[in-house]
Amino acid sequence: MTAKEAVPVRDGDRADDDFPVIQPVGFTPVQVEDRARRLLFSPRALIIAGGMLLGLLILVYLLVSRSLIIETQPVDADVRVSGFALPLGDGHLVLPGEYKYTVSATGYLPKSGEVSVSGDKNSRHAVKLERLPGHLQVLSDPPVAVRVLIDGAEVESSQGLARNIPAGRKRVTILTDRYLPFTREIDIQGLDNTQRLQAKLRPAWADVRISSNPAGATVTVEGEVLGTTPLTAQLIQGDRIVEISKPQHKTARIPVAVTAGVDQVLASVDLAAADGILRLASTPSGASITVNGEFRGRTPMDVELEPGTAHRVRLFKDGYSAVERTIDIGAGVERQLSIDLSAVFGRVRITSNPANAAVYIDGRLAGAAGETFTLPARSHRIVVRKEGFEDYETTIVPSARLEQSIRAVLLTAEEARWSQVPAEFTHGAGGRMLLMRPNAEFTMGSSRREQGRRANEVLRQVALTRPFYIGTTEVTNREFRRFKRMHTSSHVNGVSLDNDNLPVVNISWTDAALFCNWLSGRDGLRPVYRTEGDRVVGFDTSANGYRMPTETEWAWAARYEAGSMKKFPWGDELPVQKNSGNFADNNAAQLVPAVLRTYTDRYAATAPVASYQPNSLGLYDLGGNVSEWIHDLYTIGTGLSLRREENPTGPQDGDYHVIRGSSWRHSGLTELRLSYRDYGAEPRNDVGFRVARWVN
Known part of the structure; x- marks a missing residue:
């Protein structure tokens, strides 16, 4: 219905003119959006939002953070943690990460460190603080200057105050002059506190009564003059030397054992009259002095002489006449005596071979050999010298x-x-x-026409010039058992081969080589044989140790005589001569198949070494008794070589070694010859060895 439409009027109502007319107005919509914006950014809204955000952050922090607890000794120590760390009870609430901390407490050294906090679990960390050193004030009774020792080591102290002593139980020793040491064990608290120690000191001296006859003598102990006799002196405990001296008298030195607190009275000391002093000089100086036959020294010197007695004073020097005086001198008197010594000469004739050598006396050229020299009668050094010869000195x-x-x-x-x-x-x-100095060229082996010759005795031209030592006898059981204590040479059908002075047998070549190396080590020499375990793998010809003789050395030592090679140990002809060696004679008939019927050597098997005559070089048993292992490996030549071998030693490796010389088992012409050669490697009851050494 519009405003202009008529409204029905009922009876009894007012007329239309009695009501106001309704006029239309403009319409404005409500501003809803602007109002909401004002509410959103209002202070209240911002505060609420900030609170919610802070709560959210706190909630996230609480969910992510972990507790860090640092357990300290002492427990009341102050703990500071770097970064954002919220104290919470005994620890701090922190986010995972690395943190630095510092722990400190009164009386303790502060300690800093780093700790890592993981996101998996809470973290605990123990920190023990070190107590600060303490101080010790020593109060001595009586109050004297003291030295303080802590656990035996002296520490710096001033007026009895020792600073900076580490905390803990300590042994404190107080030392001072003239008092006994004072020792206590105390607990140093540390914490920069000063503790006090009362030290009641006990005297370290005793009263000693000293007297002398005559009185009035000066008493000195360790350089300190204490007074004159008679007196009572306070002496520090220990062994003391008391000197009592008086002019015109001898000084008495009395040892006194002093015990603290134990007084004593020394027996009166009788002072003897002082010695006289004789000031002796001589021309030349350096003359020897004797008084009543007792040597006193050399001039110039002061000689003490007992007063009231005549003394025989003698001066002498090489090359000079001795001078003797009788001296009587008073107590405490000083006297001078100067003596001129007269030179004495002797004649010495010096000759030389070869002649015309120069003669030096005491380092100076004096003339030529063949002259007679007049020399002072003292020791002289004589040197006789000639070009091309070594000096002769005496x-x-x-x-x-x-x-x-x-x-x-x-x-x-x-x-x-x-x-x-x-x-x-x-x-x-x-x-x-024995030392051998060969300078020989000879032919080893034997001629094919020689009766009894074996095929392995091939002729070889050799030169032997290298000097060497060789054993006069074969090595005995006694000697070998110093190397192998349990070795036994055994026996043959009940005949012993094992006595100490019999040659060792039943040993291999390797056994002999190892003995040589052992002996080299015992005598401080370089071993000849190179070994790997118990195997010999070679040898060193430059070594100076022991070895077996080379075949050339053995042949020369056994056969070479006056420029020729003898055939048998006794010479060049049969029969066997008396006392020539130990061979298979009638005594061995039960042990070997063949014997020498016309020869007797007194032994069925081995004989004691050196039982028979030595050869011209002084060597025993190179023929007979036992055959001998040789250094060289066994080889056979093809004929007489035109090449001369010098000091041959054989090859470095092979299976067998040479055996030379006859033994107690041999009686045949072949074996009795010195050119006889055999070979082997294993032990036999008739094979031993002797030792040799090169002279480098």
Whole structure:
């Protein structure tokens, strides 16, 4: 219905003119959007939003963070943790990561460190603080300056205060002059606190009564003058020397054992009259002095002489006449005596071979050999010198009573060198060794026409020039058992081969080589044989240790005589001569198939070494008794070689070694010859060995 429409009027109503007319107005819509924006950014809304965000962050922090608990000793220590760390009870609430901490407490050294907190679990970390050092104030009774020792080591202290002592139980020792040490064990608390120690000191001296006859003597102890006798002195405990001295009297030195607190009275000391002093000088100086036959020293010197007695004073010097005086001197008197010594000469004749050598006396050229020299009667160093020869040196004291002689035999450098090499010695196992200096060229082996010859005795031209030592006898059981204590050479049908002085047998070549190496080590020499375990794998020809003789050395030592090679140990002809060696004779008839019917050596099997005559070189049993292992490996030549071999030693490896010489089992012509050769590697009851050494 519009405003202009008529409204029906009922009876009794007012007329239309009685009501106001309704006029239309403009319409404005409500601004809903602007109002919502004002509400959203209002302060209240912002506060609520910020609170919610903070709560959310706290909730996330609580869910992600872990507790870090640092347990400290002491428990009341202050703990500081770097970064964002919320204190929470006994620890801190932190996010996972690395944190630095510092722990401190009063009286303790602060301690810092780093700790890692993982996101998996809470973290605990223990920190123990070190107590600060403590201080100790020593109060001594009586109050004297003291030294403080902690656990035996002296520490710096001032007026009894020792600072910076580590905490803990300590042994404290108080030392001071003239008082006994004071020791206590105390607990140093540390924490920079000062503790006090009361030390009641006990005297370390005793009263000693000292007197002398005559009185008035000065008493000195360890350089300190205490007074004059009689007196009572306080002496520190220990062994003391009390000196009591008085002019014109001898000083008395009395040992006194002093015990703290134990007083004592010394027996009165009788002081003897002082010695007289004789100031002795001589021309020349350095003369020896004797008083009543007792040596006192050399001039110039002061000699103390007992007063009231005549003393026989004698001066003497090489090259001068002795002088003797009788001296009587008073107590405490000083007297001077100067004596001129007269030179004494003697005559010495010096000759030389070869002649015309120069003579040096005391380092100066004096003349030529063949002259007579007049020399002071004292020791002189004589040197006789000639070009191409070593100097001859000696000392001599000429005599005024008779002419003396010196004959100088001059040696070449080579002769002088060999004069220093011993001609013989005894090795460490007890065997005797002789020096051999061969300079020989000879033919080893034997001619095909020689009766009894074997095919392996091929002729070889050799030269032997290298000097060597060789054992005079074969190695005995006694000597070998020093190397192998349990070795036995056994027996043959009840006949013993095992006595100490019999040659060792039933040993292999390797056993003999190992003995040589052992002996080299015992005597401090370089071993010849190279080994791997118990195997010999080669040898060193430059080594100076022991070995077996080479075949050339053995042949020369056994056969070479006056430029020719003898056939048998006794010579060149049969029959066997008496006492020539130990061969298979009638005594061995029960042990071997063939014997020498016309020869007797007194032994059925082996004989004691050196039982028969030595050869011209002084070597025993190179023929007979036992055959001998040789250094060389066994080889056979093809005929007489035109090439001369010098000092041959054989090859380095092979299966068998040479055996030379006859034994107690042999009686045949073949074996009795010195050119007889055999070979083997394993032990036999008639094979032993002797040792040799090169001289480098």
